[in-house]
Structure formats: C-alpha cells, structure tokens
Amino acid sequence: MDAFPDIIALMETKLTGMITGVIFPSGYQISDIQMEASAHLVCQSHIRVCSTSMEPHIWSKKFKGKQDMKWSMMRLQQTGLSTQVMEAWLVTQVVEAVLTSTQHGSYSVIFITDGTTSLSTIFMIIDHLRFSGGVGVFEAVANCSDLNNWEEHLSLLVDSVKLLRKLSSYTTIVVISDEATFLAAFVKWSVKGRLMVWSTRLLILTHSRLMELQDLHTTLSNLNSMLVIINDDTANIRCSVYVQLPYSPRGSQVVQVASWTPRRGLLLTSHLPLFPEKFSKFQHKPNLLVAIEHTGYGKLVMVNDPSSGAPRAHFQGSLVKMMEYLSGALNFTYSFVRPPDGVWGLRLSNGSWSGMMGMVVRKEVSIGAGPFMIDRWRAEAVDFTVPMVLDYWRILGVRGLPEVDPWGFLFPLAPLVWATILGMLVMLAAAVFLMYSCGSVKSDDHNSWLEVAFGYVRILLQQDTTLPIYWLWERLLLLVWMMVTLVLTRSYSGNLMALLAVRHIPEPYHTLRDLMDDPSVKLIWEKDSATVPYLRAAKSGIYREIADAENIGRLIFVPRPQFPGLINTLVRRGDHVLINVHGDSKSNIAQDFTRTGKCSFYESKEEFLQIMFAMISQKDSPLVPPINKRMTSMTEAGLFFQWLIAEEPNSTVCDHVPTKITVNEALSVSNLWGMFVILLVGHLTSLSVFSLEILIRLIKQV
Missing domain, CATH: 3.40.190.10 (Periplasmic binding protein-like II)
Incomplete structure (x- = not known):
C-alpha cells in the first residue's frame, strides 16, 4: 500500500477466482503506479498474472499537434507505438469525446472488460481522463464463448458493480469487448440484476459488426445506453455511435446519432443528442x-x-x-x-x-x-x-x-336548562321551609311549607294555585317565579311545535x-x-x-x-x-x-x-x-x-x-311514544305511592 500515497482506498476483489476489481476514488494519481492485476481463467483453471509498467503520457505527447491529420492504423504504427498504446489512444479519444459532451461536472465511470483488453490499457485511459467522481475497473476472464459460462461469471460481477454504482453519482458504465456472447450475457444480467437504472448510462465499445449484435437491440432499447462500433481495419479510423429506440418496428430500432474520426472528432449525425431521453x-x-x-x-x-x-x-x-x-x-x-x-x-x-x-x-x-x-x-x-x-x-x-324522535319533547330545552329548573324548584322549597320554620312568622292559620312548595310546581305546569297568601315575601317570591315560568313555558311550547314537525x-x-x-x-x-x-x-x-x-x-x-x-x-x-x-x-x-x-x-x-x-x-x-x-x-x-x-x-x-x-x-303514536312512557311511569309511581300509603295506614291501625 506504500506505492499508493494519493489513494484514499484501494479495494481488490477476487470473486471465486474469475473477476478482478480495482476502485479508485476521486483525486487519484496512477502515473507512477506499478500495478499487478490478476484474474483466474475458469476454463483452464490456472492464473494469469498481468504486470505492467506504464508511461501514460508518452502517446499523448507524440500525438500532440497532429489532430488535423487523417489518421489511420498505418500512421499510428509508423509512430513506433505498440498496439496496446494505440488501442488506449483510440478508446480514450472516443470515451473522452462522448463523456465530456454529455456528463455532469462530477461523474463516476466504471469500466468492465472481458479480459481481451488489457488492464494496462484501461489504466492509461483512467490516468489520461482523470474522472472527477472516481472510477472502478472490473475484469471477467474466460477463454470459452459459451453463453451459460459467461452468465455464471457475470451474475457475480453484476452484484459487485451494483454495489459500487449505489455509492457513486452520475455513473456511466463503459463496457469494452469484441465478444458478442460476453455482451449478450452482460446485458442480460445487468437487467436481471437491476444494475442498469435509467439514471445510470451504459456505453458499449466493440469492434463487432452491427449485424452480430442484433439480438441486443431490443434489450438495449429499454436502457439508457449507446453502442460504439470501432472500425479500424480500413485505411480510415472511424467510430459509429448508435442508439436503440424503444418500441420500434424490427429493422428500425438502431439509429446512428454520431460518428467520430481522429481528424474531425465527434459529430452528431441526427436530431437526437447523445444518450437521448428515449x-x-x-x-x-x-x-x-x-x-x-x-x-x-x-x-x-x-x-x-x-x-x-x-x-x-x-x-x-x-x-x-x-x-x-x-x-x-x-x-x-x-x-x-x-x-x-x-x-x-x-x-x-x-x-x-x-x-x-x-x-x-x-x-x-x-x-x-x-x-x-x-x-x-x-x-x-x-x-x-x-x-x-x-x-x-x-x-x-x-x-x-x-x-320523529319519540323523545323529542325533551329537546326544546337544553339539558342544562332542565337541570337549572330542577335546581330552582329545590331552592324554592328550601326557602319556603326556612321561612315557615322561623318562629316570628309561625301561625296556625297558615298553610304548610310543603303545600306552598308544590304550588310552585303547579305554576310551572301552568296550573292554578288555590292556597291563600298572607305574607309579603310569599307574594314577591310568587311574582318572580311566575315571570320565570312564563318565559320558560312559552319557549318550550314554541320549540316543541317546531321539533314535532322535524323528521330525524x-x-x-x-x-x-x-x-x-x-x-x-x-x-x-x-x-x-x-x-x-x-x-x-x-x-x-x-x-x-x-x-x-x-x-x-x-x-x-x-x-x-x-x-x-x-x-x-x-x-x-x-x-x-x-x-x-x-x-x-x-x-x-x-x-x-x-x-x-x-x-x-x-x-x-x-x-x-x-x-x-x-x-x-x-x-x-x-x-x-x-x-x-x-x-x-x-x-x-x-x-x-x-x-x-x-x-x-x-x-x-x-x-x-x-x-x-x-x-x-x-x-302517530310511534312518533310520541316517549311522552306516553313518561305518563305510564308517572301512573305507576303514583299507584306505588298510593299502595304504600294504604299499607302504612293499615299497619298503624293494627
């Protein structure tokens, strides 16, 4: 770890001996790094060790000032550079042209290869582009073209890439492979493993012909993806950028949106932008x-x-x-x-x-x-x-x-008013009792206090009272009570008439x-x-x-x-x-x-x-x-x-x-049965009291 002074964290993952992953955070420097990346070959069951000593700036210096030339592979070979460096230059130019024109200011990139592209090439690309949001590199290696074999490998790879994608922002996944079987397996498992959400962009770089990849068109049409086909086997180097449109008739799914040449760079060829909102x-x-x-x-x-x-x-x-x-x-x-x-x-x-x-x-x-x-x-x-x-x-x-509510005759006055009336009757009875109990006003000719108290109840029920009144205080008390009962009875009768006409x-x-x-x-x-x-x-x-x-x-x-x-x-x-x-x-x-x-x-x-x-x-x-x-x-x-x-x-x-x-x-009776219940209860109570009085008299006579 002493060889990585500027790297905050370095994670190397070896999943069942077939996948190697290296993750660099933002702010990394790899220009002076001696790195070894190892991966197992599943079909041959032995380890391939890849050791590289990189000079990442050599090719960029040699190409400086020559962007106006019509580059070809022959010209690149004449520069004296190795095929590895030429491949790194070509991929770097394409990736840089695409990402710089579409990406956010701080974005992350994850590279995935099938082992045919060396890790040294990927590290050259990383060092040249200096991605601001961090970068991850994953390599899955197998020497057989069986689809099931690739799917077995990639099922584990997708889980690791998905974990890194969740920790990153504005992520672009760059897949570099010329193997159609590998691409088909990756696209299948990226969908099945929920790696490719719409906010994550997918860029596939391949030398395969478009017809060889037609089985991918339907799946790629539902992803935020672009396909870059590199043509470097002719006199002119040219890269075509394609987008697969969703729900399109067969044969019209693929649309070329841009092309890239060393001389003219990246040019849009349709009304669609790069990574369009399809x-x-x-x-x-x-x-x-x-x-x-x-x-x-x-x-x-x-x-x-x-x-x-x-x-x-x-x-x-x-x-x-x-x-x-x-x-x-x-x-x-x-x-x-x-x-x-x-x-x-x-x-x-x-x-x-x-x-x-x-x-x-x-x-x-x-x-x-x-x-x-x-x-x-x-x-x-x-x-x-x-x-x-x-x-x-x-x-x-x-x-x-x-x-009609059968108990509606109780509703004209609020419960608090009924309670106040009952309390006032009790107070009147108590006042009469006290006044009649006073020695200064006692008289054998006067009525009992209980008869006077019941007289106030008769007035409340709008009945007359026949008891003589001798004292001035009795007259004043009776006058005030009659005024109160007048207001209460008028209010009650008016409200009752209205309530009897109301249906609930x-x-x-x-x-x-x-x-x-x-x-x-x-x-x-x-x-x-x-x-x-x-x-x-x-x-x-x-x-x-x-x-x-x-x-x-x-x-x-x-x-x-x-x-x-x-x-x-x-x-x-x-x-x-x-x-x-x-x-x-x-x-x-x-x-x-x-x-x-x-x-x-x-x-x-x-x-x-x-x-x-x-x-x-x-x-x-x-x-x-x-x-x-x-x-x-x-x-x-x-x-x-x-x-x-x-x-x-x-x-x-x-x-x-x-x-x-x-x-x-x-x-009808059904509307007023509540009042008849009160009447019946009153009669039963009176009958009970009457029977009790007769019983008491008989007991006294005995």
Whole structure:
C-alpha cells in the first residue's frame, strides 16, 4: 500500500477466482503506479498474472499537434507505438469525446472488460481522463464463448458493480469487448440484476459488426445506453455511435446519432443528442397495454361495438383522461386490459402476485393504471409513479327513513336548562321551609311549607294555585317565579311545535367502533387490496377486532367490480356497510343520486388508513421518470381534480345532507311514544305511592 500515497482506498476483489476489481476514488494519481492485476481463467483453471509498467503520457505527447491529420492504423504504427498504446489512444479519444459532451461536472465511470483488453490499457485511459467522481475497473476472464459460462461469471460481477454504482453519482458504465456472447450475457444480467437504472448510462465499445449484435437491440432499447462500433481495419479510423429506440418496428430500432474520426472528432449525425431521453417522447407511436379495473376514477360502462354490434367494455373517468393526457405527451396509444380475477393484487404464498399487480410483474402489460395504493409490499415488486391523489378510507352506509324522535319533547330545552329548573324548584322549597320554620312568622292559620312548595310546581305546569297568601315575601317570591315560568313555558311550547314537525334521518355508523359495537351489521371489504395484509398483521386494537370478525362471518372480502351491485342490494338493505376509499364511495353516491334523485347513502365522519394513489410499472422501468414529469405538471395545474369534478356533476350534492328535515303531516303514536312512557311511569309511581300509603295506614291501625 506504500506505492499508493494519493489513494484514499484501494479495494481488490477476487470473486471465486474469475473477476478482478480495482476502485479508485476521486483525486487519484496512477502515473507512477506499478500495478499487478490478476484474474483466474475458469476454463483452464490456472492464473494469469498481468504486470505492467506504464508511461501514460508518452502517446499523448507524440500525438500532440497532429489532430488535423487523417489518421489511420498505418500512421499510428509508423509512430513506433505498440498496439496496446494505440488501442488506449483510440478508446480514450472516443470515451473522452462522448463523456465530456454529455456528463455532469462530477461523474463516476466504471469500466468492465472481458479480459481481451488489457488492464494496462484501461489504466492509461483512467490516468489520461482523470474522472472527477472516481472510477472502478472490473475484469471477467474466460477463454470459452459459451453463453451459460459467461452468465455464471457475470451474475457475480453484476452484484459487485451494483454495489459500487449505489455509492457513486452520475455513473456511466463503459463496457469494452469484441465478444458478442460476453455482451449478450452482460446485458442480460445487468437487467436481471437491476444494475442498469435509467439514471445510470451504459456505453458499449466493440469492434463487432452491427449485424452480430442484433439480438441486443431490443434489450438495449429499454436502457439508457449507446453502442460504439470501432472500425479500424480500413485505411480510415472511424467510430459509429448508435442508439436503440424503444418500441420500434424490427429493422428500425438502431439509429446512428454520431460518428467520430481522429481528424474531425465527434459529430452528431441526427436530431437526437447523445444518450437521448428515449422515453420522453417516442419516435414511433407504440401501442402500450394498460391494466385497469372498475373504480370511481375509471368507470366501466358497456357500449355497442359498431363493427360487431355486440356490447363491449369501455372505460371512462378521470383516470382515462389522464391516460389520454400521457399518451399525447409521450406519443403512444394504449389498450386497456382487465385482470381475470378482477382485483388489484396481493402477494400470494408462493411469492407470485394476483390481479393487476401480477400482470405488471409478469410484464404482461407496460403500465398498471389502477390506481394503486402505495405500500412497502408492492414497492418491493414494482415502481410507483408520483402520487396522483391523497385519500382516506371511510364507511359507506344507507341513510334511514325520516322519523320523529319519540323523545323529542325533551329537546326544546337544553339539558342544562332542565337541570337549572330542577335546581330552582329545590331552592324554592328550601326557602319556603326556612321561612315557615322561623318562629316570628309561625301561625296556625297558615298553610304548610310543603303545600306552598308544590304550588310552585303547579305554576310551572301552568296550573292554578288555590292556597291563600298572607305574607309579603310569599307574594314577591310568587311574582318572580311566575315571570320565570312564563318565559320558560312559552319557549318550550314554541320549540316543541317546531321539533314535532322535524323528521330525524338516522346515520348509525360514523366510526369503526360503532360498527364493532353492533353485532347485527356485517362489513364488506375489498378483496386483495393493499390494506388486507395490514389488517391481518395487526396485533391489537380496532383493526385486530375487524380482522377477527372474518372468523365469525361479519367481515366479507369482495372484488371491487362487485361493489356497485352490493351497494344496491346488501348495503341498501341496511344490515351491511361497505368499507371503501372516499373517492370511490363518493362516486357511487353521486351515481345513485343521478339515478334516483335521492341521497340514499352516507359516508362516515371518521377517516382512517390514509393512502396515496399512483400508477405502477415494472421495477426500474424507464417509463416511470417521463410519466412522473408529466403527472407532476398535471397535478400542479389541478387538471386531475378538475376532471374528477367534471366527470361526476352530482359529486358534491350529497356531501352535507342534513340529518333532520321538516314535514307537515299528522303525528302517530310511534312518533310520541316517549311522552306516553313518561305518563305510564308517572301512573305507576303514583299507584306505588298510593299502595304504600294504604299499607302504612293499615299497619298503624293494627
């Protein structure tokens, strides 16, 4: 390590004796380094040692001032340089021309070779270009051209490169190989091992002909990649830079975007830049398959097909408008595909996914429109776009029939007023008792204090009092009490008349606790939704109670497409409630109002399980970044919410429906049975007191 004074860290990795990796951080110096790089030859089972003593600036000095010449391999050979140095010069010029015109100010580069390009050549390139963000060098060596053999090697190489890529920024992976089998294996494992994300650029340098690499075109079209084909076997040295365009017809995938010659340098040959944003706007208008299912954001309707005359499924709604917006912005068409099981998707016991999630994971569709709730289980299998809407879960129940509250005669006065009246009667009785107990006012002709106290109660009930009044204090007290009772009785009678004309519309379930406390009601929950694992994983609390309700038949899991039918049957009947997303429930209520003209359903006041909705695509899909860009501008402009309002013209009609309405019709016994209960209780109490008095008199007579 004493030979590397300016290197912060040096990591040499030998993975099962077939891969050598050397990593230099930023600020490295290798011009005076004597380096040995070793790699095992798997097929021959012996070690090849590569020892080089480099003079990295010799070739750059000899070529100085000659860039205006028409260079050829013959001219390079005439300079007296070795083939190794000439190769280093050629690769350096191409890599420098490409990277300096496209890269960020501080970027990292990872070189990968198949062993045919010596490490000395790579180190010459590194020392000349001096990458500001650090550099890594990996070499995989094998002397056989078997694809399976290369895949076995590269499966381990990709893991090491991926680890380095995660620690780097603005990374470009440069692969140098003339072996088509090696390139095919690397591209396959870079995708399978999730090495190539869109932010990582891939530059392949090879002497192979374009036709020999046609099997790579489809895979490379989905990567942020460029292919540089070096032609140095003719009189003129020339490098062609190609880009593979995604979703292009076979034969038109490859587009030459630039060329390089020693004399003229790098020249663009098309309207496309180097490392173009291929997915920001497609050159050819592809047709993408999009997974969707019936929801409040994308409603399923049946329309007649003019060609066949038979009804066919058609989707409409804010989600469809968003797909139209994206298809116009990115230049693609789309076809909707419904999942066979009609669910959004849940991870099964065997590790696979059901519903639309499974269609995306298996790459049966390019986009899952959903919309999907963002959670960590799904995020492990797919990539989410930016959220399009924030929502909550709520309870959807049926509103009861208008009815008069049988205890409504108590409502004209607030409970505190009733308590104050009772307290005032007690105070009056106490005052009369004290005054009559005073010796100075005692008289045998006067009434008892208890009779006077009951007289105040008679006045409150608007009855007369026949007891004579002798004292001035009695008259003053009676005058004040009559004024108070006049105000109370007038207020009570007026409010009671208004309340008897009011009908109460019951909405019994506004919290999850209300549901669990009523054993007669059943809960309908979406099958295979993202909340199902959360319910079943709950250890305690209200969600544990809800999960346990499945064991006794109170919790039913149903696919979302069946929700409209269940709302019109089970939920309308009153013994079932639907646990659903607010946006979807709101759409169902609005559609019911459009059909019937009534607000027959309500949503609970309690909101729970906050969720964010987004679309999905395959893991590391290059479609996600351009979709995110368009969706962000769309949501910031308020387009999505405007589409929601426009799609449901009655979406806000039932938001704040009163639970009490005024009617003008005769009252029935069912409306007033509360007063009859009070009357019956009073009669029973009087009968009990009367019987007790008779019993006491009989006991005294004995």
